[in-house]
Amino acid sequence: SMAKSLEPIVISSLQITRSTNGMEAKNESGRSSDTMGTKHFVDYGVYVIKGSINPNFAEKTGFSAEDATVIKEALVSLFENDASSARPEGSMRVREVFWFTHSNKLGNVSSARVFDLLEFDKVKQDKDNYEDYGIHLNQEKLAEYEVKGLKVDILEGL
Template identity: 60%
Template sequence: MIENKIDFIATVVVNNANPNGDPLAGNMPRTDSKGYGEMSDVSIKRKIRNRMQDLGHEIFVKSRDRVDDDHYSLESRYNEFFKGNKNDIEVEKEAMEKWLDVRSFGQVITFDKKSIGIRGPVSVSIAKSLEPIEITSMQITRSTNGMEPKSGKSRSADTMGTKHVAEFGTYVIYGAVNCFYAERTGFDEKDLSVIKEALRTLFINDASSARPEGSMEVRDIFWFKHSSKIGNVSSAKIKNLLEWNNDSDMKERYENYNIHLNTEKLEEYKSLGLEVEQLEGI
């Protein structure tokens, strides 16, 4: 079991990519009211789930394009595994044992006339960019016919569309692992190592037309291990450790931010038993 609370901070660099499109805004990169870029917590957990699957672990919530068991709905996957009449306690226990994402993030099970809520120990925040992002939009057309041309015409009209990308940005992901919820779901040290590896390799095998290969990269991960289950300091204080160059100059490279942890506060927290590990993404 997990005996030490964990906090983590990951920085993500975006170069001419759409890190997370907003379906209510024509799939433009998500931004807040002040123009800062956002990646939803749901999209980040989706990528972590994909990496879990790539690393050979069973997950319950699979993307349609990653289905490897012929079950294209959660209900179908549930019914295949839970055959026979089982009570809520049995379903909850076996679901957590079988699927890594369930014992990591939790799950709401509403199939077979059940209503089971599993609260997972791993929490992930909405990622935000350190500065407002510049969004570029371009019109795109299709140079081949999608349908046969109508009678008397040589070709059908090109299909028009728009593609949006964030020119450059550095996003920050915050997360934590709660020991008390881990005890309930069975999340252990091996599962924790999978989460760490998933963060390091978050954008491996994740390329698409919106995110071309190499356009998104995890640069640094700050991994904080507390000396107790409750933690040496609050997660809010851990977040405030992160500092960067926030002058008005337009940043074009990750190095321009000079991202680091506040040394004075970090030494104070270390004296309380906090351990810190800095990793690089792959």
């Protein structure tokens, strides 16, 4: 699935240039020869991604429990050692992974109900810290689903 932000984000743009002596002032496009392009970035945002593993497709493709463990480990450490000009070191991180496991192939509750367990409360107006979002699981519904066999592991990101 694609990640979605909890709040509308603001995209800032920055023009990237270089300065070199002896270059012509304009080229065919009308841009100065020292203009390299534009870089877009988001100052702050909290994103949620939801996904699932279909056990029937997993059987057909040979996807195993060990493969699921590798995915879980990858999600927890997603942005480690992944620095770039678009994502400088330490600018992005995974905070929490909510990993749900059903006790049977059909599932104990629908994926839509599982996704609805994650709730977002408006704690502060400025929303420039993760703690400002009040992200949690609906414990009442979770207890009801756990009786039906649903299990949840909450993993902290690196």
